[in-house]
Amino acid sequence: MSDAAHADIKKHVRVYITVFAALAVLTVVTVAVAYLHLAFVPALILALMIASVKGALVAAYFMHLVSEKKVIYWILILTVVFFAVMFIIFPAAHADQAGSM
Amino acid sequence: MDIPYTVTPRADTGVFNAKLGVWLFLASEVMLFGGLFSAYVFLRLGVDDWPGVLDGTAYDRASDILNVPLATLNTMVLIASSVTMVMAWASLMMNRFDRYKLYMGLTILAGLIFLVIKYFEYSAKLSHGLTPSDSNFLAIYFTLTGLHGLHVIGGLIVNGYFWGPGSKMWKTNPAQFTNRIEIAGLYWHFVDLVWIFLFPTIYLI
Numbered sequence: 001m002s003d004a005a006h007a008d009i010k011k012h013v014r015v016y017i018t019v020f021a022a023l024a025v026l027t028v029v030t031v032a033v034a035y036l037h038l039a040f041v042p043a044l045i046l047a048l049m050i051a052s053v054k055g056a057l058v059a060a061y062f063m064h065l066v067s068e069k070k071v072i073y074w075i076l077i078l079t080v081v082f083f084a085v086m087f088i089i090f091p092a093a094h095a096d097q098a099g100s101m
Numbered sequence: 102m103d104i105p106y107t108v109t110p111r112a113d114t115g116v117f118n119a120k121l122g123v124w125l126f127l128a129s130e131v132m133l134f135g136g137l138f139s140a141y142v143f144l145r146l147g148v149d150d151w152p153g154v155l156d157g158t159a160y161d162r163a164s165d166i167l168n169v170p171l172a173t174l175n176t177m178v179l180i181a182s183s184v185t186m187v188m189a190w191a192s193l194m195m196n197r198f199d200r201y202k203l204y205m206g207l208t209i210l211a212g213l214i215f216l217v218i219k220y221f222e223y224s225a226k227l228s229h230g231l232t233p234s235d236s237n238f239l240a241i242y243f244t245l246t247g248l249h250g251l252h253v254i255g256g257l258i259v260n261g262y263f264w265g266p267g268s269k270m271w272k273t274n275p276a277q278f279t280n281r282i283e284i285a286g287l288y289w290h291f292v293d294l295v296w297i298f299l300f301p302t303i304y305l306i
Contacts (some may be wrong), residue, residue: 011192016191019284020184027176034164047301052298062187064283069115079128083135090143097147099227 019061026054106109109277123284127291133187134295137245141302144147144237152238155231163238168222172304175218176296182211183293186260186286186297193279198271201282205264208289212257243304249299251290258284 030050060066065076083101105111106118114121145151149291153162159164186206192200226232226239241272263285 006195009191013188013191016184016187020180023180024177027173027180030301031169031173034301035170037162040306044306047306051298051301055294058183058290058294058297062183062293063287069110071114071121071132072118075124075128077120079131083131086132086135087142089138091138091146094143094146 015061019057022057023054026050108274108280117280119280119284120287127229130291130295134248135247136218136236137304138298141241141245144241148237153236155236155238158205159194163242163306166238167304168225168230169191169244169304171218171222172300175215175222176220176300178211178215179293179296182208182215183290185211186289190244190279190282193275193282196275198268199272201262202268205229205260205282208266209257209260212253215253216250218254245299245303249292249295256285256289258294260289286293 030047033043033046033050037043065072104118108117110116111118111121150161152166154160155166185204189201189204189208192198192204195203223243230237233240263282267281268278270281278306
């Protein structure tokens with residue numbers, strides 16, 4: 001491997017360590033927030049926000065999505081659409097039936 | 102028959118074939134876990150109290166039933182294993198096979214620690230007579246964490262193979278071996294990612 005690529009990977013390694021630290025801190029934060037016993041909705045929103053940031057860090061840096069090819073992005077966009085539809089169907093069905101029970 | 106494009110990217114996709122394959126597999130995994138997560142939402146929408154009554158006691162919080170410190174520790178273990186996994190790949194990129202062995206070994210060790218902690222968690226529940234059939238809460242808890250645990254076991258088998266007998270490929274085809282570790286990593290990071298959402302939604306909320 002060329003020296004340039006070698007140096008590039010070394011830079012990556014520093015990023016990985018930083019991401020690790022961020023993930024550890026966010027894990028502590030999410031647990032600490034849980035002990036505050038906030039009301040359900042703010043607690044849920046906060047927990048999902050923190051989880052999303054953590055998930056995004058893992059996907060972007062460990063799974064190299066920051067520098068991936070278009071075809072992978074297209075697969076993921078399609079996945080998000082299918083996931084969203086499936087996720088909405090059940091609560092929507094529930095809301096639809098809620099009044100008639 | 103040889104699988105084409107194991108090392109060089111295919112012109113039309115821009116990636117080597119196995120990477121596309123693993124991403125498609127992960128897309129199907131999103132739907133698998135997504136279905137269960139939406140089942141979880143559905144179960145919670147249907148009741149006023151969650152986790153609800155268990156053994157005659159009414160619980161307001163999942164954290165009163167589940168062991169949050171152990172699950173927090175497990176979160177840290179899994180995050181650490183994701184870092185060592187990506188370091189294993191980076192080591193191969195830097196031609197350091199010895200480092201690869203070390204980091205992959207640590208990844209496997211962390212995976213095993215995760216399962217041992219999970220075992221203690223499960224046995225504590227079961228020894229108190231708490232089984233999946235006792236409540237919707239326990240059912241979805243065991244189903245989601247159990248499916249996730251199976252994925253950890255699957256990852257350990259793959260990583261164990263690449264640490265042991267599978268690592269012989271480094272001598273004959275280092276570029277393909279490096280790609281294999283990259284995509285095994287994609288799967289392992291995905292399992293970490295699922296846990297990142299599972300932990301707060303099941304244990305903390």
